[in-house]
Amino acid sequence: MPHLYLVDGSGYIFRAYHRLPPLTNKHGEPVGAVYGYTTMLWKLADDLHKADGPTxxxxxxxKSSTTFRNQMxxxxxxxxxxxxxDLVPQFxxxxxxxxxxxxxxxxxEGWEADDLIASYAKAAMAQGWQVTIVSSDKDLMQLVEDGSLDMLDTMNNRRIGEAEVVEKFGVGPKQLGDVLALMGDSVDNVPGVPGVGPKTAAKLIQEHGDVEGVLAAAPEMKKGKLKDNLIEHAEAARMSRRLVALACDVPLQVPLDDLMLQGIPDAPLRAFLDHHGFKSLMNRLGQVADAPVPENASVPLEEDPPCDHAAYETVVDEAALxxxxxxxxxxxxxxxDTETTGTDATRADLVGVSMALHPNLACYVPLGHGGNDLLSETPVQLDRNLALAKLKPLFEDPAVLKIGHNLKYxxxxxxxxxxxxxxxxxxIVMSFDLDAGLHGHGMDELAATHLSxxxxxxxxxxxxGKSQRGFHEIxxxxxxxxxxEDADVTYRLWKRFKARLPAEGATRVYEMVDRPLVPVIARMERRGIKIDREKLSALSADFAGQLATLETTIHGLAGAPFTIGSPKQLGDVxxxxxxxxxxxxxxSGVYSTDVNELTRIAADKDSPGAEIAARVLDWRELAKLKNxxxxxxxxxxxxxxxxxHTxxxxxxxxxxxxSSTEPNLQNIPIRTETGRQIRDAFVAEPxxxxLAADYSQIxxxxxxxxxxxxxxxDAFANGDDIHSLTAMELFGEVNRDTRGRAKTINFAILYGISRWGLAGRLDVSADEAQGMIDRYFDRFxxxxxxxxxxxxxxxxxxxxxTLFGRKTHFPRIRSKLQHERQGAERAAINAPIQGTSADIIKRAMVRMEPALAEAxxxxxxxxxxxHDELVFELPEGDVEAAKPVIERVMATAAEPAVVLSVPLAVEIGTGASWGAAH
Incomplete structure (x- = not known):
């Protein structure tokens, strides 16, 4: 019997777009959704080929956003x-x-994909064909008919028949349209009846048969909001019923027989993958004999079998462990991998451990499953202490490599x-060292990108939402x-990345910089830093007072109160x-009031909004620090x-x-008084x-x-002031103004700043800024x-x-859009310098603990x-002994892998708080 599969492509597109980050192909075109869609379609084809495949x-x-429903x-x-x-050009x-x-x-044109699917489905069933709709769209569930038409929800890997529709909505497919009409749909703007949700709608249809039955019964219902709404919004309910009904008689532009599968010819798919540079998919397709092989290409790995979740083992007895x-x-x-009760590793409780030895040879060891109340049933699982006692020697065994994804957690x-x-x-670190800048490095994205x-x-x-449970309750x-699956996927990714590291020149930075840093960072996170709560509370109160004063000033300048935090209201003012x-x-029709716009207005002293813009910038900075x-x-x-514990x-x-999160400690202002006050709240134990050790101008x-x-x-070797040197070279004299300008230029040039960007920072014309850039390049x-x-x-x-071989990819360097190309070029100018600086401080961190222990x-x-600073806590009596050790480790961190022609200077300060140490 013919079996027709109808794929809801629009659902696939948006799933693919939101699942992957922005990606660009070798032509600079956005292709994140294209790549995701291609892998999803390929996986569907593979899965169906191995199962009861379609004919x-x-x-x-x-095709279009306007259909007959818009006329209705x-x-x-x-x-x-x-x-x-960025999705539009991908269609x-x-x-x-x-x-x-x-x-x-x-x-x-003029029809939604759902109507075309319904029309093809009905036509196929009329000829006795079996039909499967590949989608989880609730509207399409109206078509489900046991024995003739089911749905395949690929996101959850399940089939949807009449029983599943009843389970979800309380009614069968034939009455589903009536339920959908009463409950409405805020996404599609189907009005429905106010106050009627899925459960109420299902109950009404169960009792009265359809929308007309419900509306006819409404006058006899007991008094209440439901009765009033049904009577008042009867016409909206009728219109909603027409809106959710699927058109099943659209003329078929492609005859059913022309949908027969003939296999996938190699050439068009290969040409498509090659055009976009989808290398991992091209490898999956297989290289032709005479295809060019990239330099240093790694040996192709044997394709792993698909993940078989049924093969995974739940370990609940001692012998199995x-x-x-x-x-x-x-x-x-x-x-x-570990499963826990939360995302904060320093607070979450361990719920279980998963392990994988080979593809599909994976297990889960539950340790803390069970509900939160006395009546909850606790499943059979190993005693936590017994299991950890058996896992500890394995996880600490120097002869067994432990592989993890974001193993620091x-x-x-x-x-x-x-x-x-x-x-x-x-x-996660391997992926970053191989492909930084190309895509994200979360497991889901890497699995889609490298494993399809x-x-x-x-x-x-x-x-x-409200129905969410803790993992321990699953x-x-x-x-x-x-x-x-997490452990299984981690192992599969590791095999690929391990082979790529030497082939693509990433072994050096991985082994010498990033891999040994992982346990160092884990220990730092566990230590945390003490916070003076009373000092923070007092500072919050002080900031609140300053904010109130600023608000009064801003409202006075505006002539009336308004919500300062509202971009729309501020733009209107x-x-x-x-x-x-x-x-x-x-x-959206709202004026831009971002920091660049406000800075521009504040800089124009003749502007009527200069003063208010300056005060709003102060208000925003203070509010941000407070919040x-x-x-x-x-x-x-x-x-x-x-x-x-950041x-x-x-x-x-x-x-x-x-980078740091929860809390982010990287963005506390360095040189402002408010930033110092916040740092004063980071204190040492009695x-x-x-001790704060900071690289100077690294x-x-x-x-x-x-x-x-x-x-x-020479200036750095002699200990000269580099900004004074630059001021003398550019302006012929050194004073507070020329040194300040020289300092701005020194750093701005390294970030690839444009003439307009420098003009804005120095408050000069673009021609003057270009003259300074030209003189800078002439001198240096x-x-x-x-x-x-x-x-x-x-x-x-x-x-x-970087000097240590760290690669940072800039795919937008070949973009057809000028502003994207120029942005990539500016970032690329600084990346080798900033990246080398990051590599050096990471090496210092890895060496620091052994050096201190040895001393x-x-x-x-x-x-x-x-950034360029390390913060320590130590007994007051050990400061003088620790200073030279810390300074030596930081100053020589690049060696012997990289020998610099300039010395690295380290500034060290100490105090009762982080602020006092500066």
Missing amino acids: HMAVILD YDQYKAHRPPPPE PMIRDATRAFSLPCIEE DRWVQVARHQGWIAI DMVVLGRCGIDVAPHDDT HSCIAYKDVVGT DLDAATRYAA LFEQMGVKGGRKGK TYTDALQDEINPETGRV SYSLTGAQTGRL GNVI ELRLAAHMADVPQLR PGIRNYIATTTEFVREKGFTQ GLGHVRMLLQV
Whole structure:
């Protein structure tokens, strides 16, 4: 019997777009959705081929936003925002992808994809065909008919029949349209009846049969809001019923017989993948014999079998755990992952551990499952202490490699259980060292990109909103599928990345910089830093007073109160009420009041809005500091430790710098009084002091070395003031003004600043700024040569490199849009310098603890890393002994891998607080 599969392509497109970050192909075109759509379509084809595959198939798409329903009701889908700007150019490419698989791509003006699907489905069933709709769209569930038509929800890997529709909506497919009409749809702007949700709608239809039956019965219902709404909105309900009804008689532009599958010809798919540079998919297709092989290409790996969730084991007895430990010790490696009660590794409780030895050879060891109340049933699982006692020797065994994804998190969790995980490999760091700048490095994205696999979503396991449960409340079968998949996918990714590291020149930075840093960061996160809550509270109150004063001032300047935090109200005050010139509106029709716009207005002293713009900038900065730090930090204090434990990301900044979150300690202002006041709240324990060690002008020093600038090298070697030197070179004299300008120019040039950007910073004309840039390059030609060679290299190769070999990719360097190209060039100019600086401080962090221990200072604890600074806590009596050790480690961190032609200077300060240490 013919079996027709109808793929809801529009659903695939938006799933693909939101699942992957912005990606660009080798032509500079956005292709994130294209790549995701292609992998999803390929996976569907594979899965169906291995199962009871289709004989006929088509992808159905929406062609236009206006259909017959808009003529029926002009507000239909009126509230839907336009598709994202970077998605629009991908629509034609997605159609190309469909045709590359030699699948019909059907769309028609004036009709929604749902109507085309319904019409093809009904026509096929009329001929006795079996039909499957690949979608989870509730509107299409009206078509489900056991024995003839079902749905395939690929997101949750399940089939939807009549029983599943009843389970979800309380009625069968034939009455579903009536339920949908009563409840309405805010996304499509189907009005429905106010106050009627899914449960009420289902109850009404169960009792009265259909919408007309409900409306006829409404006058006899008991008094209340439901009765009133049904009577008042009867016509809206009738119209909603017509809106949700599917058109099943659209003429078929492609005959059913033409949808027969003929196999996927190799050539069009290969041409499509090659055009967009989808290398991993091209490898999956297989290289033809005479295809060019990239230089240093790694040996192709044998294709892994698809993830088989049914093969995963739930380990609930001692003998089974012993078996897994024994096999892992025998083979010498194991992928591991932890499941916990939360995302904060320093507070969350361990719920279970998953492990993988080979593809599909994975297990989950539940340790803390069970409900939150006395009546909840606790499943059979191993005693936590017994299981950890058996896992500890394995996870600490120096002969067994532990493989994890973002292993730092697991190290913190297991460290709190007394387990010190070592040795290790971390796939999130491997991915970053290979592909920084190309895509994100989360497991779901990497699985889709490298394995063409769609991981089980966490929200699909625990739920969302009010119905969300903790992972410890999930039944063991579902928990095993999710957790063991994480370990399985981690192992599969590790095999690929391990082979690529040497082939693509990334072993050096991975082994010498990033991999050894993972446990160092884990220990720093567990230590945290003490916060003076009373000082923060007082500072919050002070900031609140200052904000109130600023609000009064701003309202006085405006002539009336308004909401300062509202961009719309502020824009109206500045550009409509006060008549400020040069305002620009965005797509929403609201004037831009971002920091650049306000800075522009404040700088124009003749502008009627100059004063108010300046005060709003002050208000925003103070409000941000209050909300982000003085208020929020109090909530971040761990009740068990009394300290704040920030979380560091080794992949958060494209150039390799560490970033921190929850709380973010990287953005506390460095040189302002308010920033110092906030730092004063970071304090040492009694008897201890805070020590801050900061690289002095490290990026300028690296620029002097990497750009080979003799004047700068000599100045640093002699300990001269580099900004005074630049001022003398550019302006012929050194005073406060020329030195300040020279300092701005020194740093701005390294960030590839334009003449207009420099003009804005120095408050001069663009021609004056260009003159300064020209003089700078004349005095320091090495910098100009460095910029030229760096931009030429990145245009040719697509990436930059640090002195330690860290690659940062800039795919937008080949963009057809000028502003994207120029933005990529500016970022690329600084990336080798900032990246090398990041590599050096990371190497210092890795060496610091062994050096301190060797000097008998093992109790000196490294707590924070912020940009070019390391923060320690140590006994007051050990300061003089620790200073030279810390300075030596930081000053020589690049060696012996890289020998610099300039010295690295380190400034060290101490005090009772972080602020006092500066």
